Each structure stands twice: as structure tokens, then as C-alpha cells.
Amino acid sequence: MHPHLVQGKQQKCGDLIAALDECHNRGLMARMTGACNDIKHRLNMCLREERLERTAKHVEESKAKREAKQKVWAKIDEES
Numbered sequence: 090m091h092p093h094l095v096q097g098k099q100q101k102c103g104d105l106i107a108a109l110d111e112c113h114n115r116g117l118m119a120r121m122t123g124a125c126n127d128i129k130h131r132l133n134m135c136l137r138e139e140r141l142e143r144t145a146k147h148v149e150e151s152k153a154k155r156e157a158k159q160k161v162w163a164k165i166d167e168e169s
Contacts, residue, residue: 102135 099106109132112125119125 099136099139101139102132105132105135108132 105128109125109128112119112128115124
């Protein structure tokens with residue numbers, strides 16, 4: 090499963106989103122015979138890459154916040 094595909098939100102994958110939409114618009118037979126599978130796989134890998142980048146960024150932000158919080162608590166402990 091993947092999130093709702095919005096080109097503005099998933100900027101790197103915009104061309105793949107458009108290609109998959111175009112493939113799906115060709116009709117049911119294109120989807121049922123696997124004509125869209127390659128595009129869907131490439132889109133899934135692109136979305137995965139974006140998610141991993143986002144996760145790494147969030148981890149770094151969390152580490153920075155945690156360090157700042159620890160410094161504040163250390164300062165409070167020194168003053169007590």
C-alpha cells in the first residue's frame with residue numbers, strides 16, 4: 090500500500106505517478122494483464138526511497154531535540 094498519490098507531495102515520483110495514472114486509464118485489461126506492473130514497482134521503489142529519506146531526516150531532528158533537552162536538564166541539575 091502507498092499513500093494517496095499527489096504529485097505536489099511526492100515531487101520526485103511525479104513522472105511515475107503520471108505514468109501509472111496513464112496506464113490505469115488505458116482500461117481494465119491493461120491492469121489485469123500486468124502491463125502496469127513495472128511502472129507500479131518503480132513507483133513503489135521511488136516512494137520507499139522518499140520515505141527512507143524522510144525517516145532519516147526525522148531521526149536527525151529527534152536527536153537534535155533530545156540533545157537540546159538534555160543540555161537544558163543538565164543546566165537545571167547544576168543550578169539545583
